[in-house]
Amino acid sequence: MGSLPIAGAGLSSQPMGIRIGVSALIVVLYIGLLASVTHMVSHFENRDELPGFTFDDVTGAYHGIDSPGLLGTALERGHPETLPSAQKELLLQWLTSGRIVEDYDSLDLEIPPAEIIDQSCIECHTRAAGAETGSAIPPLEYFDDIKEIAFSRKVLPTPVAVLAASTHAHALALSIQGLVVIALASMTRWRRGSISLLIAIMGLGLVGDVGGWWLARFSPSWTVCIMVSGAGYSLAQGILLASVLADLWWPRGSTSDSR
Numbered sequence: 001m002g003s004l005p006i007a008g009a010g011l012s013s014q015p016m017g018i019r020i021g022v023s024a025l026i027v028v029l030y031i032g033l034l035a036s037v038t039h040m041v042s043h044f045e046n047r048d049e050l051p052g053f054t055f056d057d058v059t060g061a062y063h064g065i066d067s068p069g070l071l072g073t074a075l076e077r078g079h080p081e082t083l084p085s086a087q088k089e090l091l092l093q094w095l096t097s098g099r100i101v102e103d104y105d106s107l108d109l110e111i112p113p114a115e116i117i118d119q120s121c122i123e124c125h126t127r128a129a130g131a132e133t134g135s136a137i138p139p140l141e142y143f144d145d146i147k148e149i150a151f152s153r154k155v156l157p158t159p160v161a162v163l164a165a166s167t168h169a170h171a172l173a174l175s176i177q178g179l180v181v182i183a184l185a186s187m188t189r190w191r192r193g194s195i196s197l198l199i200a201i202m203g204l205g206l207v208g209d210v211g212g213w214w215l216a217r218f219s220p221s222w223t224v225c226i227m228v229s230g231a232g233y234s235l236a237q238g239i240l241l242a243s244v245l246a247d248l249w250w251p252r253g254s255t256s257d258s259r
């Protein structure tokens with residue numbers, strides 16, 4: 001063991017063919033990394049049944065989501081205070097009946113939910129009011145508005161068998177990919193100290209990412225770990241690959257890092 005090993009001889013002295021080939025493969029790896037990001041966004045974006053790629057999408061995929069709709073939450077916590085409790089009960093029953101669309105203005109009910117909302121909510125819940133106050137008030141003018149917050153969200157996590165298949169493919173491929181990048185980076189002229197932190201981030205990132213997929217089943221807080229670790233793995237790898245490219249094409253002698 002002893003002293004810190006010195007940097008490799010560098011790749012810029014390799015024959016042109018090797019430098020071209022390695023560079024081309026690194027470009028493909030970059031394309032792959034970009035494609036992963038795009039794929040991840042489009043694959044997960046609708047997991048939480050809402051548009052856009054958010055935190056909840058990742059939580060939905062790895063932990064599942066079971067949250068009542070905004071409408072039910074507001075009613076349950078006693079909003080608005082002016083609503084008679086009999087009508088509140090009617091609305092809550094309607095929301096949990098599984099017939100939100102069918103019964104919205106059904107005359108079979110004692111009072112149709114549409115009518116309660118019309119009488120007790122609309123005065124405050126218009127688009128105009130929302131715009132005035134900076135949109136903290138969701139509009140309830142149309143059924144489309146109401147539908148948006150009426151349904152409870154229940155998102156089932158990816159089934160264990162699918163997660164196992166995904167882990168099998170990703171864990172084997174990404175770890176080998178990381179090891180190859182480390183091998184390449186180790187051959188560069190750059191000082192060990194300057195690449196060692198990146199290598200640590202890349203390795204820990206992959207452990208945190210793949211480990212997080214499984215731990216998130218127990219607690220949704222692991223979603224943070226998945227996202228931070230995944231970003232760490234990809235970013236550190238991207239920088240290491242850039243350092244390999246730089247070493248391949250940056251003429252020797254133009255840097256004090258030699259040896």
Ligand code: HEC
Pocket residue numbers: 070071072073074079080082083116117120121122123124125136137138149
């Ligand atoms: C007197 C005015 C007023 C009335 C009447 C009113 N609301 Fe609201 N509502 C507000 C305001 C202001 C907010 C935003 C601040 C807050 O969350 O309390 C709000 C927020 C909400 C929210 C969003 C809650 C959240 O956590 O962001 C829902 C859902 C809601 N109201 C539903 C209703 C329903 C259903 C009715 C009728 C049964 C109703 N409101 C009647 C003023 C009103």
